[in-house]
Amino acid sequence: MSSPVIRRYAAFPDTSGAGERGQVGNPAGVVLAAGALDEAQMLAVAAGIGYSETAFVLHQESGRATLRYFSPLAEVPFCGHATIATAVALAQEQGPGDIVFDTPVGPIALRTRMDGEQITASFTSTTPQVRALADEVLGRLLGLLGLTAADLDPALPPRESFAGNWHPVVVLADAARFDAFTFAPGAVRALMDERNWTGTVTVLHRRGPDEFEARNLFPVGAITEDPATGSAAASTGAYLRDLGLLTPPARIVIHQGRHVGRPSLLLVDVPTDGGIVVSGTAVQIADGA
Structure with a gap:
């Protein structure tokens, strides 16, 4: 089994104007190949990363992935910015396209596409x-x-x-x-x-x-x-x-x-x-x- 890999992204950056120290967007952790981690380990990783949320990709197959989300203090049912970050991370690995994330709130449909040199990701929420x-x-x-x-x-x-x-x-x-x-x-x-x-x-x-x-x-x-x-x-x-x-x-x-x-x-x-x-x-x- 592959070892977990930690990545860090800034999601939803507004590049029209830089913030403090040139920072934009919301930082999110993304942990790929996280299926071997238990809840305590995922919580410890999220706390170590220190961002508001980290997404863990527990399982992945063609067109589908299973995700869980943790803040530094607890599991959260869903996190939009970490979802976007994960979709971009997977598109960088496999190319853009459609994928479904199975999350604690149900299946979330994702679409990634190339927008010039950037990858844009879109998710469709669960029924509001x-x-x-x-x-x-x-x-x-x-x-x-x-x-x-x-x-x-x-x-x-x-x-x-x-x-x-x-x-x-x-x-x-x-x-x-x-x-x-x-x-x-x-x-x-x-x-x-x-x-x-x-x-x-x-x-x-x-x-x-x-x-x-x-x-x-x-x-x-x-x-x-x-x-x-x-x-x-x-x-x-x-x-x-x-x-x-x-x-x-x-x-x-x-x-x-x-x-x-x-x-x-x-x-x-x-x-x-x-x-x-x-x-x-x-x-x-x-x-x-």
Whole structure:
């Protein structure tokens, strides 16, 4: 059996403007040939890599691969940016094309293609769900962010949205409030664990009819905000479709990562029904066994 191979990628990089120290995108670990690792070993590898998530390719055959995802602290059901990174890693090995990833949330269809000299990957999320966000829970969340209901965009009401992970989605009306809010990571983490929000807390500001900026709160270890969140992007597309705030088929653009010095760009295609398609690139950071 092949030994596991660790690779590191930055997923969804926005190359139009570099962040701090020239960094872009969301770092993800990708461990190929990981079938011999048990849960404790995968968790230890993810903690050693230190990124918000690492994807482990447990098994692979023609057109199909089995994945699990771990943060430095626990297994997570799904991770969009690590999925994109894994798809790019496999395309680099085998060439672009279609593949299905079997994940803890079900099968995820992937397509990779050459875009000039880059590989672009697209995943289609699992079937989304959108539900009301209880007023009491919303009040607690806003309080932890130093916000009130008056800060919300009245045209975009809060919801909980699922496209692989559950995310609360709140949209702020004012760009300055969006930029300035702060939070205590431990308190937000406690609420996320209580509510089983296995993804991120998704806070948005609408830049234009089809363009948003996102801050995705993900307190885990030394990390507080995620630079790019594929599952949240899919959940945002599902949220907009459920509320009738776009006319499918439609594409929205999500900017993320500016607040943590790693600009990222996510393209979200929203069909009339079914899974949401999220697209982006990934660039390799380092390699090692």
